[in-house]
Amino acid sequence: MMKKYLIGIDIGGTSIKIGLFNLEGILLEKWAIPSNKTENGNHILTEIAQAIEKKYNLEEVNGIGFGVPGPVQNNKVIHCVNLGWKEVDVTSEFSKHLKKAYSLRIKVANDANLAAAGERFQGIAKGYDNVCMFTLGTGIGSGIIINGSIVEGYNGFAGELGHMVIDSTNQILCNCGKQGCLETVASATGIVSLAQIHLANSLEDSLLRFVKKLSAKKVIDFAKMGDILANRIADESMDYLAYAMALITYVIDPGIFVIGGGVSNAGDFLIQKIEQHYYKYVKPFILHTTFKIATLGNDAGIYGAAYMVKE
Amino acid sequence: MMKKYLIGIDIGGTSIKIGLFNLEGILLEKWAIPSNKTENGNHILTEIAQAIEKKYNLEEVNGIGFGVPGPVQNNKVIHCVNLGWKEVDVTSEFSKHLKKAYSLRIKVANDANLAAAGERFQGIAKGYDNVCMFTLGTGIGSGIIINGSIVEGYNGFAGELGHMVIDSTNQILCNCGKQGCLETVASATGIVSLAQIHLANSLEDSLLRFVKKLSAKKVIDFAKMGDILANRIADESMDYLAYAMALITYVIDPGIFVIGGGVSNAGDFLIQKIEQHYYKYVKPFILHTTFKIATLGNDAGIYGAAYMVKE
Numbered sequence: 062m063m064k065k066y067l068i069g070i071d072i073g074g075t076s077i078k079i080g081l082f083n084l085e086g087i088l089l090e091k092w093a094i095p096s097n098k099t100e101n102g103n104h105i106l107t108e109i110a111q112a113i114e115k116k117y118n119l120e121e122v123n124g125i126g127f128g129v130p131g132p133v134q135n136n137k138v139i140h141c142v143n144l145g146w147k148e149v150d151v152t153s154e155f156s157k158h159l160k161k162a163y164s165l166r167i168k169v170a171n172d173a174n175l176a177a178a179g180e181r182f183q184g185i186a187k188g189y190d191n192v193c194m195f196t197l198g199t200g201i202g203s204g205i206i207i208n209g210s211i212v213e214g215y216n217g218f219a220g221e222l223g224h225m226v227i228d229s230t231n232q233i234l235c236n237c238g239k240q241g242c243l244e245t246v247a248s249a250t251g252i253v254s255l256a257q258i259h260l261a262n263s264l265e266d267s268l269l270r271f272v273k274k275l276s277a278k279k280v281i282d283f284a285k286m287g288d289i290l291a292n293r294i295a296d297e298s299m300d301y302l303a304y305a306m307a308l309i310t311y312v313i314d315p316g317i318f319v320i321g322g323g324v325s326n327a328g329d330f331l332i333q334k335i336e337q338h339y340y341k342y343v344k345p346f347i348l349h350t351t352f353k354i355a356t357l358g359n360d361a362g363i364y365g366a367a368y369m370v371k372e
Numbered sequence: 373m374m375k376k377y378l379i380g381i382d383i384g385g386t387s388i389k390i391g392l393f394n395l396e397g398i399l400l401e402k403w404a405i406p407s408n409k410t411e412n413g414n415h416i417l418t419e420i421a422q423a424i425e426k427k428y429n430l431e432e433v434n435g436i437g438f439g440v441p442g443p444v445q446n447n448k449v450i451h452c453v454n455l456g457w458k459e460v461d462v463t464s465e466f467s468k469h470l471k472k473a474y475s476l477r478i479k480v481a482n483d484a485n486l487a488a489a490g491e492r493f494q495g496i497a498k499g500y501d502n503v504c505m506f507t508l509g510t511g512i513g514s515g516i517i518i519n520g521s522i523v524e525g526y527n528g529f530a531g532e533l534g535h536m537v538i539d540s541t542n543q544i545l546c547n548c549g550k551q552g553c554l555e556t557v558a559s560a561t562g563i564v565s566l567a568q569i570h571l572a573n574s575l576e577d578s579l580l581r582f583v584k585k586l587s588a589k590k591v592i593d594f595a596k597m598g599d600i601l602a603n604r605i606a607d608e609s610m611d612y613l614a615y616a617m618a619l620i621t622y623v624i625d626p627g628i629f630v631i632g633g634g635v636s637n638a639g640d641f642l643i644q645k646i647e648q649h650y651y652k653y654v655k656p657f658i659l660h661t662t663f664k665i666a667t668l669g670n671d672a673g674i675y676g677a678a679y680m681v682k683e
Contacts, residue, residue, distance in 0.1 A: 191526055205623065207518050214625025215502055216659045225622045226615075226653060238656045304537075311536045312516065312623045314525020342537060345549045348527045 064123040069179075069367030070109060071128045071172055072096065074143035077109060080363035084123065084371070086183050091363065101145035110158035119159070124166030124370025127151055128175040128362045134217035136169055166370040174211045174220055175365030176355070177204030180319050182368035184357040193315040194355065195222065195302070197324035200236070201244040207313060211369075223248065227305050233258075247302040249277035249324050256280050256294050265290050281327040295327075299334035306335065307342030310350065321355030328354055375434040380490075380678030381420060382439045382483060383407065385454035388420060391674035395434065395682070397494050402674065412456035421469035430470070435477030435681025438462055439486040439673045445528035447480055477681040485522045485531055486676030487666070488515030491630050493679035495668040504626040505666065506533065506613070508635035511547070512555040518624060522680075534559070538616050544569075558613040560588035560635050566605050567591050576601050592638040606638075607645055614649030621654060621661065632666030639665055 066089075067082040074096060081090040094112050097104045113119070129151075131141030138149040151169040156162070170178070177194035180186040186194070190209055196202035201223030205212045212219040223244035224237050233254050235242035245251050253275050260269060267290035268283045269275065283291035306318055320331065332352045339350065357364055375395070382389040385407060392401040405423050408415045424430070440462075442452030449460040462480040467473070481489070488505035491497040497505070501520055507513035512534030516523045523530040534555035535548050544565050546553035556562050564586050571580060578601035579594045580586065594602035617629055631642060643663045650661065668675055 189526075191523075207523055208521060210519060212502075212518055212624055214621075215500075215627025215661070216625050216657075218621065218625040218657065218659055219623065221622050221625075221657075224657070225619055308536055308619055309623055310525075310529065311532050312530065312620055313523055314527050314529040314532075316526025346527075346529065346532075346535070348529055350526070 062118075062120040064121060066117070066122045067367040067370055068113060068117070068122055068125040069128075069363035069365070070125065071175070071362035071366060072105065072109075072144065073130060073172075074098070077105070078359070078363050079109075079113065080360065080367060081117065082364075082367040086364070086367065086371070088183075088360065088364070091360065096144065098145055101147075102141075105144060106151070106155045107158045110155060114160060119163045119165060122163070122165060124168065125155070126175070126366030126369040127155070127167075127169040128172035128366045129169060130172050132217035133169055133171045133174075134213050138169060139217050168369045170211055170366070170369060171204070171213070171217075171220075172362050173202030174204035174213070175369070176202065176321060176357075176361035177206050177220075177319065177365065178211055178368050179357050179361035179364030179366075180321070180355050181206050181209070183364050184319070184361060185353045185355055186317050186319050189315075189317045191313065191315040192317055192319060193222075193306070193309055193313070194319040194321060195247075196322035196355075197248055197320060198322040199248060199250055201248045202322070205313065205315070207315075222305060222309065225305050225308065227301055227308070243301060243305050247298050247305070249322075252277035252280050252294065252298050252324065255298055256291075259290060259294050263290075267291060277324050278326070281324070281330065285327075285330055295330075296334055299331060300338045303335045303338030304342055306339055306350075310343060310348060314348070316349070317351045317353060319353050319355050321358070321361060325354050373429075373431040375432060377428070377433045378678040378681055379424060379428070379433055379436040380439075380674035380676070381436065382486070382673035382677060383416065383420075383455065384441060384483070385409070388416070389670070389674050390420075390424065391671065391678060392428065393675075393678040397675070397678065397682070399671065399675070402671065407455065409456055412458075413452075416455060417462065417466045418469045421466060425471060430474045430476060433474070433476060435479065436466070437486070437677030437680040438466075438478075438480040439483035439677045440480060441483050443528035444480055444482045444485075445524050449480060450528050479680045481522055481676070481680060482515070482524070482528075482531075483673050484513030485515035485524070486680070487513065487632060487668075487672035488517050488531075488630065488676065489522055489679050490668050490672035490675030490677075491632070491666050492517050492520075494675050495630070495672060496664045496666055497628050497630050500626075500628045502624065502626040503628055503630060504533075504617070504620055504624070505630040505632060506558075507633035507666075508559055508631060509633040510559060510561055512559045513633070516624065516626070518626075533616060533620065536616050536619065538612055538619070554612060554616050558609050558616070560633075563588035563591050563605065563609050563635065566609055567602075570601060570605055574601075578602060588635055589637070592635070592641065596638075596641055606641075610642060610645035611649045614646045615653055617646070617650050617661075618653030621659060625659070627660070628662045628664060630664050630666050632669070632672060636665050
C-alpha cells in the first residue's frame with residue numbers, strides 16, 4: 062500500500078504526544094495520551110501501540126519515530142529515569158505490541174536531540190546542515206545536528222551541554238552533583254538562583270525585592286522594563302550561555318544556535334544579549350553565527366521524531 | 373584504466389609531503405618536495421602537478437587529496453597564511469596545471485583535520501566512528517571526525533580546539549590575541565610558559581633551574597625522573613587539556629581522544645595524567661572514553677588526505 066504518513070511520538074513523563082505528518086513533514090493531526098508510569102513504565106509502549114493502531118492504518122505509514130527523555134544510542138534507550146525504563150530496545154519491543162508485522166521504520170532518539178532535528182526539519186533551522194539547540198526550561202535540554210544527522214556520541218552522551226562546567230567559581234550545586242554546570246546559571250531555575258544570590262549580596266533597589274515568588278519570567282520582564290539589577294542578572298545568565306556557545310563553536314562551529322524552552326519567550330531581548338557576549342568570546346576570529354528563537358515550541362519533538370523516519 | 377592508487381599530499385610551510393597508497397590504504401612510497409612560497413605561493417600547485425605527473429601515471433590514480441595548514445570549507449581553502457594563499461579552489465586550480473584531464477577525485481581539507489582522519493584510516497583510531505585528535509606541538513592542531521566524516525563547520529572553524537578559552541585567570545597571551553586559550557598552556561610552548569611562571573613564582577628546588585633553554589621535553593623528562601616541580605607543571609598542563617576534553621565530551625562524546633605531535637612522545641605518562649583529570653571533570657556520569665597516543669606521526673596528514681579520495 063502507498064506510504065502517505067509519518068508518525069512522530071514524544072514520550073514525556075506526564076503525557077505522550079503523537080503527531081501525524083504527511084511525507085513532506087506537514088503536521089496533519091496532533092493528540093496525546095497520558096504516560097502510564099506504573100510497573101516501571103512497562104505499559105507505555107503497549108498503550109501507544111493500541112492507541113495508534115486503533116486510529117490509523119499503519120500500512121499507510123512510512124515510519125514511527127519516538128523521542129524519550131534519556132540517553133539513546135544506536136536506536137536503543139540506555140535508561141530513562143522519568144519513565145522508569147532501563148535499557149529498552151524500542152524498535153523490537155514496540156513491534157511486539159502491534160497486532161501484525163507492518164513494513165515500518167521504527168526509530169528512537171533522545172527528545173532534546175529530536176527537538177533540534179525538528180527545528181531543522183520544519184522550524185527556524187531549516188536549511189542548516191549543522192545545528193546546536195538549547196531548550197532552556199527547568200533544566201537545559203540540548204541537541205546537536207551535524208551533516209543533517211543527530212550526534213549521539215560514543216556513550217549516547219553528546220549534546221549534554223547543560224553539564225558543561227563553565228565556571229568553577231560558581232557555587233550553585235547542579236542536579237548532577239557538580240558545581241559550575243551551565244544548567245545552574247542559564248536554565249529558568251538558574252536565572253532564579255542567580256537572582257537569589259544577587260538579591261542576598263547587595264541592598265540595591267530592584268522590583269525583584271517586591272516579588273513573592275521569583276521566576277525567570279519575572280527577572281526577564283523586569284529587566285525589559287528597565288530594572289537595573291534584573292537586567293544585570295539576565296545579562297550574567299546569557300553571558301554564561303554565550304561563553305558555552307563560543308566553546309561549542311571551537312568544537313563544531315554549527316553556524317546556527319536555536320534557543321527554545323520557556324526562557325526563550327523573552328525573544329529578541331535574549332538574542333541580543335547572547336550575540337553581544339558571544340562575539341566577545343570568539344574574537345579575533347571572524348565567524349558568522351546565527352542565533353534564533355525556536356519556532357515549533359513543544360511540537361519540536363514530534364517533528365524531529367517524524368523526520369527520523371522520513372527516509 | 374584500472375584505478376590502483378591514492379595520492380595523499382600534505383602541504384606544509386617548508387616542505388610538501390607526497391604519499392602513494394594502494395586502494396586499501398597501504399603506504400607504498402613517500403617523498404617530498406620543497407614548498408615554494410615565492411609570489412604568494414602561486415607556484416605550489418604547479419610544482420606539485422609537475423612532480424607527480426612526471427613520476428606517476430595519473431590514469432591509475434583514483435584521487436588526490438591535499439592537506440593545507442589553514443581553514444577549508446566545502447573543498448575550498450579559505451586562507452592559508454603559511455603558504456601566502458588567500459581563497460583557493462584547489463580542485464580547479466590543480467586540474468589546470470595537469471597536462472590533461474584525468475578522471476580523478478581531487479579534494480582538500482585542513483591538515484589537522486586530516487591527521488585525525490589519517491589516524492582513523494590506518495592509525496590508532498581505526499574502527500572508531502567519532503574521533504577527536506589533538507596535535508600538541510609549537511601550537512595545538514586538532515581535528516574532529518563524526519560518523520566517519522571530517523567536521524569542518526559553518527565557517528570552516530570546527531576543531532579549532534587550541535583556542536577554546538579554558539581559563540580566564542590565565543594571563544598568557546595567545547597568538548590569536550586572547551588570553552586563556554588551551555594552546556597557551558597545553559602545547560609545547562604552553563608547557564614552557566607554565567614552567568617559566570612556576571620557576572619565577574617560587575624558590576622551589578628543581579632540575580629545571582639548571583637548564584639553559586627550557587623545553588617541553590625537558591619538563592616532561594625531569595617530571596618522569598621524579599622532579600616535583602617539573603611534575604607539577606606537566607600535571608597542570610594535562611589538567612587543562614583534560615578539562616577541554618571533558619567540555620568536548622559534553623558536546624560530541626567522541627569515544628576516543630588521540631594525542632599526536634612532539635609532546636605526545638611522553639607516551640603513557642601523559643595519558644595517565646589526562647585520564648586522571650578527565651574523569652574528575654565528567655563525574656558523576658559514567659563514560660567510557662579512550663585516550664591514545666597517535667601512531668602515524670608526521671605521516672598522519674598524507675594518510676588522511678588519501679582517505680578522503682578513497683571512494
